[in-house]
Amino acid sequence: MxxxxxxxxxxxxxxxxxxxxxxxxxxxxxxxxxxxxxCHKAPEGKPRDACLANRDASCRKFSxxxxxxxxxxPVTGDLLKTYWAVxxxxxxxxxxxxxxxxxxxxxxxxxxxxxxxxLLVDLTKMWSNxxxxxxxxxxxxxxxxxxxxxxxxxxxxxxxxxxxxxKDESKRCIQWRVQDWEWTNMPCNSEAYFVCKKQKPWWVKN
Numbered sequence: 105m106x107x108x109x110x111x112x113x114x115x116x117x118x119x120x121x122x123x124x125x126x127x128x129x130x131x132x133x134x135x136x137x138x139x140x141x142x143c144h145k146a147p148e149g150k151p152r153d154a155c156l157a158n159r160d161a162s163c164r165k166f167s168x169x170x171x172x173x174x175x176x177x178p179v180t181g182d183l184l185k186t187y188w189a190v191x192x193x194x195x196x197x198x199x200x201x202x203x204x205x206x207x208x209x210x211x212x213x214x215x216x217x218x219x220x221x222x223l224l225v226d227l228t229k230m231w232s233n234x235x236x237x238x239x240x241x242x243x244x245x246x247x248x249x250x251x252x253x254x255x256x257x258x259x260x261x262x263x264x265x266x267x268x269x270x271k272d273e274s275k276r277c278i279q280w281r282v283q284d285w286e287w288t289n290m291p292c293n294s295e296a297y298f299v300c301k302k303q304k305p306w307w308v309k310n
């Protein structure tokens with residue numbers, strides 16, 4: 105265990121259970137062994153050296169694809185986690201994400217939004233208890249009813265479907281709506297599942 109922890113420090117991640125980063129050491133070590141086997145089939149010299157040089161970066165990235173419940177978004181490299189066991193208000197969901205060193209999810213592009221929508225579709229197929237309930241993201245108009253921002257006050261991009269957002273002033277927080285996972289605005293004190301987001305580790309390259 106001490107050896108694994110020293111290895112974890114060396115590669116810039118923390119073992120599951122020992123830190124919030126949730127680096128999956130088993131995935132890392134298995135990937136590294138596979139990479140070694142592949143690399144040593146390459147010709148000696150520059151081809152083999154290049155393969156080995158790429159090994160650790162590739163395996164660190166792989167170890168974060170699914171680690172401790174966090175899933176790496178291939179569009180941004182950032183980490184996402186869906187919470188579908190308990191519903192919460194928007195404010196409660198925001199606090200839960202912050203307690204994990206994360207933010208209530210935000211997206212900057214259609215590609216990133218589509219990736220999240222795909223996760224939610226898969227969850228609904230796998231777990232029947234998730235049907236009929238939307239997921240909060242960090243979008244809100246709490247400070248200004250005419251302007252939606254993320255929790256860091258950066259602007260929300262215009263990814264609204266036709267007919268959204270509602271002009272009902274009681275609806276000031278954004279969900280991925282359950283019927284098609286497009287955005288809708290809902291009362292912030294209503295309850296839903298939610299998605300948290302962490303920025304990618306500094307050593308992960310897209």
